[in-house]
Amino acid sequence: xxxxxxxxxxxxxxxxxxxxxxxxxxxxxxxxxxxxxxxxxxxxxxxxxxxxxxxxxxxxxxxxxxxxxxxxxxxxxxxxxxxxxxxxxxxxxxxxxxxxxxxxxxxxxxxxxxxxxxxxxxxxxxxxxxxxxxxxxxxxxxxxxxxxxxxxxxxxxxxxxxxxxxxxxxxxxxxxxxxxxxxxxxxxxxxxxxxxxxxxxxxxxxxxxxxxxxxxxxxxxxxxxxxxxxxxxxxxxxxxxxxxxxxxxxxxxxxxxxxxxxxxxxxxxxxxxxxxx
Amino acid sequence: xxxxxxxxxxxxxxxxxxxxxxxxxxxxxxxxxxxxxxxxxxxxxxxxxxxxxxxxxxxxxxxxxxxxxxxxxxxxxxxxxxxxxxxxxxxxxxxxxxxxxxxxxxxxxxxxxxxxxxxxxxxxxxxxxxxxxxxxxxxxxxxxxxxxxxxxxxxxxxxxxxxxxxxxxxxxxxxxxxxxxxxxxxxxxxxxxxxxxxxxxxxxxxxxxxxxxxxxxxxxxxxxxxxxxxxxxxxxxxxxxxxxxxxx
Numbered sequence: 120x121x122x123x124x125x126x127x128x129x130x131x132x133x134x135x136x137x138x139x140x141x142x143x144x145x146x147x148x149x150x151x152x153x154x155x156x157x158x159x160x161x162x163x164x165x166x167x168x169x170x171x172x173x174x175x176x177x178x179x180x181x182x183x184x185x186x187x188x189x190x191x192x193x194x195x196x197x198x199x200x201x202x203x204x205x206x207x208x209x210x211x212x213x214x215x216x217x218x219x220x221x222x223x224x225x226x227x228x229x230x231x232x233x234x235x236x237x238x239x240x241x242x243x244x245x246x247x248x249x250x251x252x253x254x255x256x257x258x259x260x261x262x263x264x265x266x267x268x269x270x271x272x273x274x275x276x277x278x279x280x281x282x283x284x285x286x287x288x289x290x291x292x293x294x295x296x297x298x299x300x301x302x303x304x305x306x307x308x309x310x311x312x313x314x315x316x317x318x319x320x321x322x323x324x325x326x327x328x329x330x331x332x333x334x335x336x337x338x339x340x341x342x343x344x345x346x347x348x349x350x351x352x353x354x355x356x357x358x359x360x361x362x363x364x365x366x367x368x369x370x371x372x373x374x375x376x377x378x379x380x381x382x383x384x385x386x387x388x389x390x391x392x393x394x395x396x
Numbered sequence: 397x398x399x400x401x402x403x404x405x406x407x408x409x410x411x412x413x414x415x416x417x418x419x420x421x422x423x424x425x426x427x428x429x430x431x432x433x434x435x436x437x438x439x440x441x442x443x444x445x446x447x448x449x450x451x452x453x454x455x456x457x458x459x460x461x462x463x464x465x466x467x468x469x470x471x472x473x474x475x476x477x478x479x480x481x482x483x484x485x486x487x488x489x490x491x492x493x494x495x496x497x498x499x500x501x502x503x504x505x506x507x508x509x510x511x512x513x514x515x516x517x518x519x520x521x522x523x524x525x526x527x528x529x530x531x532x533x534x535x536x537x538x539x540x541x542x543x544x545x546x547x548x549x550x551x552x553x554x555x556x557x558x559x560x561x562x563x564x565x566x567x568x569x570x571x572x573x574x575x576x577x578x579x580x581x582x583x584x585x586x587x588x589x590x591x592x593x594x595x596x597x598x599x600x601x602x603x604x605x606x607x608x609x610x611x612x613x614x615x616x617x618x619x620x621x622x623x624x625x626x627x628x629x630x631x632x633x634x635x636x637x638x639x640x641x642x643x644x
Contacts, residue, residue, distance in 0.1 A: 140476060167520075187520035194519060203507070203517040212506065214525040216480040235484070235562050236526035239555035245511050260562065291454040292475040 120337040122152035122381060125307045128337075129153065129272055132181075134162040136222070136268070136303055138275030138296035139348065142168045142190040142356055144288075146276035146309050148344035148381055150174065153274075155377075164268050166218065166295070168348060169364065172198035173377075175207060176369040184211040184268065186218050190361055191349075197365050213265075214242055221268035222295060225302035231264035238263060273303035276345045277330065278353055279322055280310040284335025287319050287327045290351035300334040309341040311353045343385065359395060360388060403625065405573060406431060406642040408592040408617045409538075410628055412571040414439040416534045417489055422446040424456075424474075424482060426490040430641045432536045432571075434463065436491075437632045438624060450474055463633045483523060486564055488531040491571075492524060496549040497535060499585045499606040501567040503528075503554030511551050524553035532566045538641045540572035542605035557584030573642045574600050576617060581609045590615040 126149065129135065139145035150170045159179045165171050167188035174180050176198040188199030202208060213221070214236045224232040233252055237243055238261070252264045275296040280286035286308045288296070300306035308330060319328060344350075347357035347364065364372060376387045413435030417425050425436040425447045437460045440447045448471075451457050456472030474482065482488050495518050496504040506521055507514035527533050533554060537544055552559065557567060557579055567584075570577040575591040587609035588600060597614055620628065628638070 185520065187522050188517075189519065195517070200517040204514055206513050212511075212521055214521045215476075215523040216484060216526040219477060219480055234526075235529045235564075238525075238529060238561040239552070239559040239565075240521070240525040240528075241506075241511065241552040242521060242525050245551075291473070294476060 120307070120339050122148050122309065122339050122341060125149060125274075125337055125339055126152045126156050126158065128305065129156070129158050131158050131160045133271040134164065134269070136270040136273040136299040137163060137165040137170045138273065138294060138299045139168065139170070139345070140166045140292070140294045141187070142192070142348040142361065143292070144276055144290065144294060144345050144350050145170045145348040146274040146344065147346055147348060148341035149274045149276070149307065149309050149339065151377060151381060151384060154179070164218070164222075164270060166215070167196060167199060169196065169361075172196040175199055175202035177373070178207065180208040182209045182211060184213065184218070186213050186215040190365060192356065192358060193361065193365050198369055212242070212245055213237075217242070217263070217265050218268070219295060219298070220265040222298040222302050224265060224267035225269045226298055229267060231266050233262035234265055235262055268302060270299065270303035271305070273299040273306040274309070275299055275306065275330070276309045276341070276350065278311050278350065279314050279319060280308050280338050281316040281319060282313055282338055283316065284308060284330070284332035284338050285316065285319060285328060286310060286330035286335065286338070287323060288329050289323055289327060289353070293329050297329045300330050305336040306334055307337045307339065308335050309339040309344045311342055311344065311350065313338060313340040341381070346388065360391065363391065403593070403620060404639060405592060405594070405644055406638040407620060407625065407628055409571060409573060409642055410434045410438060410638055411620050411624065412576045412590075412592070412617050413491060413536060414442075416491060416569050416571065417444050417447055420444060420447065420489050420532075422448070424448045424450070424488040426450075426488055428490070428492050429536045429538065430463070430637050431538065432491040434628060434633045434638050438627055441627055441631070442624060448472070460632065462631065462635075463637045464635065480523065480526065483526050484530045486531045489534065489568070490527045490531060491534040491536050492527065492554060494535050494537060494544065494554070496544060496546045497537065497570065498546055498549050498556060499608070500556035500558040501535070501554070501570070501579055501586065502549050502552045502556030502559065503535060504549035504551045505553050506551040508550055521553050525555065528555040528565060528567070529562050530564050532568050534568045535570045537570065537572040539643065540574040540600070540603050542603055545604040545606065547606045574603060577608075585609055587611065588614055590617045592617045
């Protein structure tokens with residue numbers, strides 16, 4: 120598939136999960152393609168990085184489910200921060216483990232999973248719809264029932280995939296990409312390189328085959344598709360460009376880099392780097 | 397940076413942070429911030445050799461590399477999902493930062509102002525709710541002031557002693573650039589344990605936005621041993637990154 124074909128299947132009002140973590144292995148080529156459509160009013164579930172920053176800045180998010188918004192080497196995602204401070208979207212702010220539990224519940228078709236996290240904190244105050252359950256065993260402990268985070272669609276970026284949707288991470292952390300895919304009705308994988316199936320096991324041990332084809336609806340070959348986030352070991356984070364993103368007013372950034380196709384984006388980034396020499 | 401023969405404030409802070417992990421045994425030390433990172437490495441190299449440390453990403457590393465350098469010996473794998481699981485399992489002692497902290501150790505890193513429409517968005521809840529209910533938690537405050545040590549935090553991320561829930565909540569200590577604090581009081585409120593050399597008790601009180609419990613015998617943060625000072629300056633942090641985080 121092409122990135123355009125993926126985003127053509129997305130509709131306004133959908134709940135979309137976005138893989139990666141902060142500014143690491145985010146499916147940015149798919150996010151950029153999404154920004155070229157008119158799809159809006161989204162509920163986005165993400166360990167937030169520039170995916171959230173860009174979608175929020177572009178006004179596409181109605182509700183955000185996250186535990187943070189960061190660029191890692193820049194602690195605060197500036198466009199996420201600006202959108203929060205202007206009240207641009209509804210926030211469901213959870214703790215990191217609660218978000219993992221919500222995805223895990225969805226994967227296993229459970230209505231919720233119990234967790235201790237959140238009790239005593241303002242997670243409960245700012246999320247008045249959260250409910251608690253009491254352990255039916257002797258301990259009788261009261262726990263938070265994290266509701267399943269079922270997704271209409273998931274977008275993830277991995278290092279390699281075959282055309283059937285078997286996808287491989289070659290870095291050190293799978294993040295939660297398999298959970299996003301399995302929690303979604305339709306999951307779309309972009310990857311640095313599409314390879315023949317027999318190449319996958321040659322590139323890494325079987326435990327690197329994170330995402331299975333039965334949970335994937337489409338594969339997109341998107342070299343440098345996580346740019347400017349890190350995609351270890353294929354490419355590091357483009358720190359210089361990330362700093363430019365973080366310090367440039369959104370409208371100016373979008374106009375220069377996001378006005379055209381993915382090829383136009385790559386050319387614009389290359390031209391920007393030339394200017395810095 | 398200035399390395400004199402005298403111990404710097406940052407080095408007293410390193411010692412105070414390292415002491416947080418004394419006696420913890422074979423658990424993961426999770427320092428957040430430069431000074432706590434130097435402290436955890438110092439603890440591992442001296443009185444807490446069984447501590448586990450990460451490279452800041454998904455690897456557990458057996459050797460103690462200088463700050464900013466890559467460790468050489470990988471001894472384990474700890475991707476985020478396992479790290480969150482480990483926190484829930486409790487074999488971890490985290491030292492987090494705090495934009496605000498109150499007398500019972502409630503911590504805010506989410507936002508300033510009304511959560512629904514913050515005047516200043518901060519990091520978010522991150523893992524603070526999980527950390528504080530599941531594994532021992534300490535805090536590092538590099539700039540002690542009444543804007544950080546507040547009567548009431550705007551958003552409770554890390555859970556304090558007055559709101560503690562469940563069997564595993566354990567606040568250990570707070571280290572700031574002025575002193576060391578714990579919660580060993582009848583109501584679990586914050587107590588001044590020691591001031592760093594050169595700091596007066598009145599200075600701590602003036603920089604704290606709530607009444608601190610202060611015993612009759614406030615100690616002075618201990619000196620590093622000559623070996624500890626050598627490890628800090630020559631082995632762990634030869635470029636003096638610790639000095640960038642603390643006012644002299």
